[in-house]
Amino acid sequence: DVKVTQSSRYLVKRTGEKVFLECVQDMDHENMFWYRQDPGLGLRLIYFSYDVKMKEKGDIPEGYSVSREKKERFSLILESASTNQTSMYLCASGRTVVGNQPQHFGDGTRLSIL
Amino acid sequence: EDKVVQSPLSLVVHEGDTVTLNCSYEVTNFRSLLWYKQEKKAPTFLFMLTSSGIEKKSGRLSSILDKKELFSILNITATQTGDSAVYLCVPDNYGQNFVFGPGTRLSVLP
Numbered sequence: 494d495v496k497v498t499q500s501s502r503y504l505v506k507r508t509g510e511k512v513f514l515e516c517v518q519d520m521d522h523e524n525m526f527w528y529r530q531d532p533g534l535g536l537r538l539i540y541f542s543y544d545v546k547m548k549e550k551g552d553i554p555e556g557y558s559v560s561r562e563k564k565e566r567f568s569l570i571l572e573s574a575s576t577n578q579t580s581m582y583l584c585a586s587g588r589t590v591v592g593n594q595p596q597h598f599g600d601g602t603r604l605s606i607l
Numbered sequence: 608e609d610k611v612v613q614s615p616l617s618l619v620v621h622e623g624d625t626v627t628l629n630c631s632y633e634v635t636n637f638r639s640l641l642w643y644k645q646e647k648k649a650p651t652f653l654f655m656l657t658s659s660g661i662e663k664k665s666g667r668l669s670s671i672l673d674k675k676e677l678f679s680i681l682n683i684t685a686t687q688t689g690d691s692a693v694y695l696c697v698p699d700n701y702g703q704n705f706v707f708g709p710g711t712r713l714s715v716l717p
Contacts, residue, residue, distance in 0.1 A: 497649075528707075535611075536650075536695065536707035552706075583649060598649030 496520070497599035499584050505605045512571040514602050516584030524587045525567035526551075526596060527559065529580040536583065542567055574606045609634040611708035613696050619714045624686050628711045630696030631678040640672055640679050643695040645710070650695055653681070686715045 500515035518525065526541040528551075538551030540559040548559050556578060560568040567586075571578055581603050585596040614629045632640065639657040643650035654663045656672035656679060663670050667686075672679045683690055696708040 535709040585649075597652075600649050 497584055497586055497597050499582075499599040499602050501602050502600060503603050503605075505607065506571075506574050507607050508574060508576060510571075510574050510606075512574050512604070512606075514569040514571075514582055514584075514604070516567045516569070516586075516599055517565050518567075518586040518597070519565065520586060520597070521564065522586040522588055522597075523564070524596075525561065526585040526587070527557075527567065527569045528583045528585065529553070529578075530583055530601075531580050539569065576606050578604065579606045580604060609698075609700065609706045611696055611698060611706050613694075613708040613711050615711060616709060617712045617714075619716065620686055621716050622687055624715075625682065625684045626686060626713060628681040628683075628694050628696075628713070629678065630680070630708055631676075632696070632698040632706075632708075633677060634698045634700045634706060636700045637674070637677075637698055639699045641697040641699060642670055642679070642681050643697065645693045645695055646691075653694075655699075683713075686713075688715050688717055691715045 497518045506512050524543050527539045528536040530536045537553050539553055539557050540548055540551050542548045542561040545564050558570045581601050583601045584599040587596040611632045639655050641655050642653040644653050654670045659672055659674040667684045670681045691714050693710040693712050695710045
């Protein structure tokens with residue numbers, strides 16, 4: 494069965510902290526994605542990666558960076574957390590960026606920045 | 608600018624009712640349209656539509672795409688309380704950027 498695992502379901506951090514959100518997939522997918530989901534705004538793409546060490550900006554990359562050192566792991570980094578980054582973060586993986594295969598999502602991390 | 612509009616944003620029905628959820632989109636380099644169901648956790652995949660006019664069915668759910676008019680509908684017949692969820696529409700444009708619709712929140716009352 495397809496499995497995308499996010500390291501934390503709930504996380505509370507303080508303004509200015511450096512925050513790491515981890516995501517691991519066990520399906521050998523080339524592509525991995527980070528989204529945030531906010532009420533009324535739907536899911537918005539932050540970054541995606543189509544290969545190890547490769548990354549592409551999504552719609553809202555400001556304030557975030559990513560790391561993909563291994564195929565199965567894609568990390569989202571908040572360099573200096575701010576309250577407007579309080580959100581639900583969803584990681585996904587997929588077979589191809591071209592879209593023949595749907596993305597599979599993790600359970601999400603609800604991040605609160607105080 | 609790419610955009611996706613879903614309607615209604617919220618819908619409350621009783622078990623046994625039939626519902627139609629709408630999705631209209633404007634994206635460059637459109638390839639396919641995906642529907643997801645999101646309950647309390649992560650979205651789960653329902654359908655991928657690539658051709659106009661061909662209905663896809665899965666049990667009580669069905670969906671169809673109109674690439675000329677740039678919209679898709681998702682139908683659910685004989686709704687059950689387990690159908691309560693947010694339904695997300697996602698046009699795929701060769702992965703340039705993934706634009707999710709705001710979702711339709713469906714509540715099915717017993």
